[in-house]
Amino acid sequence: MARTQGSHAQTTGPKIRDMALRLFAQQGYAATSMRQIAAAVGVQAGALYLYTPDKQALLFELMRDHLNDLLSTWTPPGGGPMAELEDFARHHIRYHLDRPDLVFIAYMELRNLTPENFAVIEALRRDYENRLEAILRAGRAAGIFAMADTKLATMAVISLLTGVTTWFRDGGRLSRSDVETIYWEMVRKAVSVP
Amino acid sequence: MARTQGSHAQTTGPKIRDMALRLFAQQGYAATSMRQIAAAVGVQAGALYLYTPDKQALLFELMRDHLNDLLSTWTPPGGGPMAELEDFARHHIRYHLDRPDLVFIAYMELRNLTPENFAVIEALRRDYENRLEAILRAGRAAGIFAMADTKLATMAVISLLTGVTTWFRDGGRLSRSDVETIYWEMVRKAVSVP
C-alpha cells in the first residue's frame, strides 16, 4: 500500500495535511484547489490521491482530529465548579491560540462538510459544550454561580472565549497569559453570583 | 438605461439581492454560482448583469449596506454608560436576530472580498467596535465598570453578543426578549465592578 514505507511518503503524507490546513484557513475550502495544495507540497495534483480519497476527506479529517484532540486534552480536574471553570476557560483559550488555523476551519467550513461528516463533527462539538454546561450546572446547584439560564450561559461563555481568535496576534500588546487571565476574569464575573 | 422603467425591472432588481443573500448565507459565496442565483430569481444568468457589474459587487454591497444599516440604526441614547451599554447590547441582539443571513455573511465571507472592498468593510466594522469601546471607557472612568483592559472587554462583549446567532432559532424555548435580557445580564456582570 501507499502509506507504509519509502522516504517520500514519510514526509509527503503529513505535508499534505499541513498545507491543506494552511490553505483552507487562508482562503477557504471552496476557494482552495487540489492543484494549489499539491503545488504547496511540491508535487503534482494526482499524487495527492495516494494519501487521501478526495478533497472532502482532507477537510473532514482535519476537523475531526482537531475536535478529538480538543476533547482528549482536557478532563475535569476536580476541585469544585469554580476551579474547573477556570481550568476550562484557560485551556480553551490556550488551545485555541495555539491552533488558530484549525480553530478557524472548524468554525468556518462546517457548511462544506457532507451531511454525514457534518453529523460527526456536530456531535463532537456538542460533547465539548456539554462539559462546560455540566460545570455551570454543578456550580449553580452549589450556589457558586448564578445565571438565568444554564444553556445560554454555556453558549455565551464559549462565544466569548472563542472570540479571542478573531483579534489576537502574537507580538501584540498583551501576552497569551495576560489574555488568558483577563478573559477568565470576565467569564467568572459573568456567571458568578453578583 | 436598465434601472429606470418597465414592470419587470421593478421586481427583478431587488429580487436578485434577496436571492443572493439567501444563497450566500446557505451555501457560501464561493459555492453559489451566478446561474443558481439567476434560477432562484427566475431568469437567465446573463440578465443579472443588467443589475450588477459582477458577482463580487453583489457580496460587497450586501455587506456594506448591512454595516451601514447597523451603524445608522443606533446612536448613543445618553443616560450614562450603564444605560448606554444596555441599549447597545439589546440593539445588537435584536438587530442580529432580525437579520441572521446578513449577519452570517458579514462574518463568514470577509475572505471572499477583494482587498479594496475588504478595507471598506473592515473600517465600518471598526467604527461599530469603537462605539462600544467609548461606552466602556466612559464607564470605567466613572467607576461604574471595572475591567482589566477596555479593548479586550470590547472584543469580548461583541463576541458574546454575536454568538447568539449561532444557536438561536425562532420558536425555541426562549423568546427574543428573554434572550435579550439574559444576555444583557451576563454582559453587565462581566464588565461591572464586582
Add this chain to the structure above:
DNA sequence: GCTTGAATTGAACACGCGTTCAGATACCGT
C-alpha cells in the same frame, strides 16, 4: 398597429475544477 427602447435569452468564450490512470521514475532488499 407600428415604432421604440428596455428586458431578457441562449449560445458562446476561455478557463479552472476534482479525479483518474497509464506510464515513468526512484528507491529498497537481495
Add this chain to the structure above:
DNA sequence: ACGGTATCTGAACGCGTGTTCAATTCAAGC
C-alpha cells in the same frame, strides 16, 4: 546489478464557472 514496488508525473476526462453579446421578446406611447 537487478527485480520489485512504492511513489509520482503529465495528460486527459467531463463538467461548471463568470462573463459577454448578438438576437429576440416584451410592454408601452402614439
